[in-house]
Amino acid sequence: SDGFSLGTSGNALHFTVQNITHTGKSDVGQIILNSNNFSVGNLTIGASGTLNANSYNIKVGGNYSNSGTFGAGTGAVLFEASDVGNTLTGTMTGSSKFNNIAFNNADGAWSFGSNSAEVGGNFSIGAGSVTAPSTNLTIAGDFINTPSTPTSFVHNSGTVILNTTGKSELIGDTTFNNFTVATGNKNVLFESGDTFRFNGLLTLTGSAHDS
Numbered sequence: 001s002d003g004f005s006l007g008t009s010g011n012a013l014h015f016t017v018q019n020i021t022h023t024g025k026s027d028v029g030q031i032i033l034n035s036n037n038f039s040v041g042n043l044t045i046g047a048s049g050t051l052n053a054n055s056y057n058i059k060v061g062g063n064y065s066n067s068g069t070f071g072a073g074t075g076a077v078l079f080e081a082s083d084v085g086n087t088l089t090g091t092m093t094g095s096s097k098f099n100n101i102a103f104n105n106a107d108g109a110w111s112f113g114s115n116s117a118e119v120g121g122n123f124s125i126g127a128g129s130v131t132a133p134s135t136n137l138t139i140a141g142d143f144i145n146t147p148s149t150p151t152s153f154v155h156n157s158g159t160v161i162l163n164t165t166g167k168s169e170l171i172g173d174t175t176f177n178n179f180t181v182a183t184g185n186k187n188v189l190f191e192s193g194d195t196f197r198f199n200g201l202l203t204l205t206g207s208a209h210d211s
Helices: none
Strands: 003-006 014-016 019-022 030-033 037-040 042-045 050-052 058-060 064-066 069-071 076-079 086-090 100-111 117-119 123-131 136-139 143-145 159-162 168-171 174-176 178-181 187-190 196-198 202-204 207-210
Touching: 042 050, 042 058
Parallel strands: 003 030, 014 037, 019 042, 030 050, 037 058, 042 064, 050 069, 058 076, 064 086, 076 100, 086 100, 100 123, 117 136, 123 143, 136 159, 143 168, 159 178, 168 187, 174 196, 178 202, 187 207
Antiparallel strands: none
């Protein structure tokens, strides 16, 4: 079968594996999640593979690589590795963008390298260190940097872009490189008491407010 479904109606499936590599047997080969308990080590989607998350969360304990299609749905991808050197690579924009994305392990470190990424919801760092793309990190919702340390968000000389007309809130002491609000009539709330620094170009198309 080209489709593979995890879980059954009325019975949640706790699915935990060390690593998952999905290449797809054909261009329509896909995995469809039907469980909110999907945990993997490394997650790799091959060129002919499709992973549809629907409304469920995916916990990733290692690297993320997408050469195929990732349908984020309305859930979140939760990065919880307890070591450094974890990478996010491949296609992470357009139809393969994330919905919500969160990083949360004090011993973890993740890097986007030069790979652009798009987040349709919130971008959140609960703990650990995240190195942003050296290209573009596009966020539709909130930017949350709870640790508020110099290493919790490393700008990597890239650009953070807020690209929707809805309200976005920025939380946590953060140093950005380039920062762009790409849509007019947008409210951007910079959390009161937090410090935001911009080492590059600051472009505000909307209006800035102090929350």
